[in-house]
Amino acid sequence: MKLVEDMPNPIFLDLKPNRLLLDSKFDGYKLSLDTLPIYITPFLNGVDRVGATDDQYSIQHAKLFGLYNCLHGDPFNSNVSYVVDRNWTVHRVAFSNEANTFEPLQEVWNIPTRTEQTMGRHNVNITFPSERYVVVSDGFSTFFIVETGDRSVNESTSWKIVHEQKEIQEHSIHKLGQFTLLDSKMYKSSTHEVFLDILLLRLQNKSDTDISEFLDKHDGEFLAMSANHPFVSKINWLTFKEDAGKWSSDCSRTLLGPSALDYACLEREGSAVLIASENHFAFYHVSNEPLRYTKKSKNVKGTEVEKPDYVWMQNNTEITILFKIPIGARKTDITVDVKPSSICLVYGGTPMLEGELLQNVKSDESVWTINPHSVIDEDNTEDSEPFVSGNLSTLQSQYQSLEIILQKASEVRWEGESVVKGVSSSSQGQQVLDPEAVANIQERLNHLCSDKWNDDPLRTNICDPQQLEDCDCLPADTTSFMRLDKNLQCISHVASLGGHQWLFSARVHGSSIPAMCIRHDVDGLLWQPPEVDNNLLDSWTLEHVGTFSAMGYVQASKQQRKFTACPPDLSYLAICDASKHVYIYRQPHEIGSDLRNRKTGQIISHVSKQHVVSLEPPLEILGAHATDDFLFVLTTQNVHAIRVKEVVDE
Incomplete structure (x- = not known):
């Protein structure tokens, strides 16, 4: 999003893989018959x-329901x-390593709604x-803070509700409606007070009153990003x-973004929200304090500018002036008086608009009309975003x-920002490029570029795009990982x-x-956000903590995949199809004795198995849920x- 006045620039993180965690000699996964x-x-x-x-x-x-x-x-x-079963009873499913069997299923709680x-x-x-605590959401009206006791043992005692929340405070009281529980973190402050942060997601239609009001006030870039999305992602933090065993609301924050979430979680002590999404998210409400930053128009130099009352463009023979007027305005409400050297619009x-024109005009040949389709967007009138007739997405x-x-x-x-001389501050104009002028400029630059893959067929291509596979294609959308700081109320990294x-x-x-696993070349690299306090923000970065070799290719070949998981020790990765099949890929491990490839003479001491x-x-x-011992x-x-x-230990 565009930076606003006094908003700090985010720190841009460079994802540099740790070469010690990359295996340049990886030779694929060997199918195991074990x-x-x-x-x-x-x-x-x-x-x-x-x-x-x-x-x-x-x-x-589609993402929210399909990947649940x-x-x-x-x-x-x-x-x-x-x-959770169809009767909304929560069952504890536990496996005993000692007995090599499942413990009896235990009903621990019934969701009351x-x-x-x-x-x-x-x-x-x-x-x-x-x-000793869990947070449970019913998906439509209520979430519960529940005390569970010691969950490591199969006790007969049931869970106990310590707080039930049906509504949240924003600009006014709103029921939660349809929502999803994303994350929760419990922590102690420096004064030993206990806090619980909860992250909720609502997918809200842009036509809803509070969303449309926000979009009207927000900058043009946010509008452009949300143009192709009928719904926006609204995160309630x-x-x-x-206090003495009772829980009460301390603060609520709301973030808004136009696209789906790939990743969303809270930092350990509730100091920030971490998000990966196609577009940036922004704070738009905090319950106990005003927003620190107000959206204002800025030019490319970063100085604040006023919104123009009208825009105008010119070619060799005419001047076109465009005003935005409300739907329902009639010609009888408008008076336009054009003279050779002046104009008056009421x-x-x-x-x-009233005053002396920059140059003389042919008053008898000048005309005006009302266009029922708006061709003016006040958010496209900044210096960095010239207005042209084709840029009408918002x-x-x-x-x-x-x-x-x-x-x-x-x-x-005509030279100037306004069509009249000595314009008052109450009637500001802005000159924009004429579409014909833009087309002429592009035509004169055509010799510098080509719309063909290879404009010279006799020249050898360095890379033949016909040889690329589907899994080699980059994502159509540019995804960003961002850290939204609670105190700064903006993106810090x-x-x-x-x-x-x-x-x-x-x-x-x-x-x-x-940690989040993303593809680098053909490998899947795991990047871990740090768990630090706000005093170390300058050194906050993502750390490369693990690699699943060739996992980019492997996952691309699994067209029916639904879930992907790995255990905390990163010893294997599992891909689950929509039904029946599960594929397990182990990290390389040493074999009993060295093997030699008879064709290449290469000595093989490590093998990666696939099941x-x-x-x-x-x-x-x-x-699916992966642990170090079981999937x-x-x-x-x-x-x-x-x-x-x-199998690894055998």
Whole structure:
């Protein structure tokens, strides 16, 4: 987004891979015929899940519903997950390493708003802010802060609600409506007060009142980014405070962005939100303090400028002046008096333009008319964004244009921002480029460029685009990773992910902040955001912590993939199809003795294995959770535990 007055420039992060974590001699994955032990426990109550309705048709909805993971892994307890059935009962699913079997399924809690479900709700979600608390959302009206006790043991005690939140405070009281729980973090302040930060996502239509008001006030770049998106992503960042066992709302913040989320989480102590998305997000409301930055127009030099009252363009023979007027304005409301050396325009009894013209005109040949389709966009009148007739992506339909055409008395170019001399500050104009002039300039520059792949067929191509595979193509959209700071109320750090295909995210090395895996060349590289306080922002960066060799190619070949996961120790990566098949790719490990390639003579001391697992019966896969020892896979009727670690140790 455009920077505004006094807003600090974000720090741009350069993603530099650690060469020590790259394997230039990687020789592919070898298909293993070893049978992986699979343990199964039935889940016959039916898994609760919903799909998008006819009104939820955006790419944001497709990602949100299509990639929903019904198996909620507990990051504080290995081999423990939770599943919600159709009766909205939360079941604890645990596997015992000692007994090599699933523990009996345990019903730990019933979501109390089951009978209040509404059409179009989002899926139930569970997050784990600490070892003794969870946050549960019902997807349509309420989220709950729940005390669980010690989740590492299979106790008979049930979870207990300590706070129930049905509404949030913004400009006025709004019900949550359809929403998804993204993340939650519990932490202590320097004064030992306990806080809980919760991140919620709502997909809201741009026609909603509060969204349309925000878009009207926001800068033109945000409007342009959201032009192709009927819905915007609205993130509610809520902070709760504990006092004597009771929880109360301490602050609410709202962020807005025009595109779907690939990644969104809170920092460990609630100091920032980390987001990966096609477009930038921005703060647009904070409950207990005003926004620090107000959107204002700025020119390329960064100085504030006034919005023009009209724009005008010229060619050799005429001057065209464009005013924005409300829909419903009639010609009887307008008076235009053009004389050879002056002009007077009055609308509704109020002078809009009056004064001596820069040059003489042919008053008897000058005309004016009302165009019912607005061709003026006040957000496209900045110095950095010249107005041309083809740049109409952010038009505002509540306006129409008044067009005045003045015939020049002589073919002399008019110089200035206004068409009249000595214009008052109440009637500011701006000259923009005429489309014909732009076309003439482009035609004169055609000899410097070509619209062909190779303008000289006899010249050898360095790269033949016909040899590229689908997985080599860069993403059509440029994705950014950004850190939005709570205190700064703006983006503090940003990294461009353009050219790097998004693969997945996962918690690694016990971190509370998920790492994100993106494609670099053919490999999948894991980048870990740091867990630091605000005093170290200058050194805040993304660290390359792991590599899955050739994973860019591997994932591109899996057209039916639905879930991708890896354990905290990064020992393997699993790709789950929409049904039946699971593919497991191990990191290279040493073999008992060196092997020599008979053709090349190369000595091979490490081998990377691939396992293909077929789940029986072949049902739809609804969720996956990877631990160091097991890969847990949820289908419509069973929970499968695939033992991965045991084969490595053999």
